[in-house]
Amino acid sequence: MRALILSILASAILVQSSDAQSPMPVVVPAMTPATAAVSPVTAAVTTTSIQTTIKVLQAVKAANEEILKQQEATLQRLDEMEKTAAEIRIYSKRG
8 A cells, every 4th residue: 555655656756847857949040150341441440440459558568567666666665664673573672
């Protein structure tokens, strides 16, 4: 009797879970290649735009290098201050 009830429950669970395992099919449209004709005017504008972008990036790089130099100088000053503070602590303990 117990085996009959368990088999009925197991088959009921299998029937319910079989619906959940079959998802709706997803249809994805195919990608079509874009056919873009590049005119000489567009090429010239793009080249000018690229040159302008390169100049801006070079200016940003120069500014970043300057900031890095300032930070390095600040770190050196902080290291010197830390060494001086350590010496002061040592001398104050002796005194």
